[in-house]
Amino acid sequence: MKYKVVITKEVDDALDEIDNYCISHFNNYDYAQKVLNEILRVASYLSENAGRTPKYTSNLYKYTSPNIDYNFYYSINKRYGIVYIEKMLAFKQNQ
Secondary structure, three states, X not given: OOOEEEEOHHHHHHHHHHHHHHHHHHOOOHHHHHXXXXXXXXXXXXXXXXXXXXXXXXXXXXXEOOOOOEEEEEXXXXXXXXXXXXXXXXXXXXX
């Protein structure tokens, strides 16, 4: 089954913070663009592979990105065929 993928407000806010940090501190948008591209890749992967990654809690799954140092946490609504990317945490953040 192919799922629709929804990015939650928490992840959207995290992307904004990464964007602002890269531009204001480094005057470099490249890393922010790399993260955005990875989010799109992760969304595509989860659309077709939801539930095939390790369970993190009773309702959250964890996907570790091989391309950037972030873990993505997501939930699945099987009834409506939706994957919600709930959190995006850098490896150095408290998981």
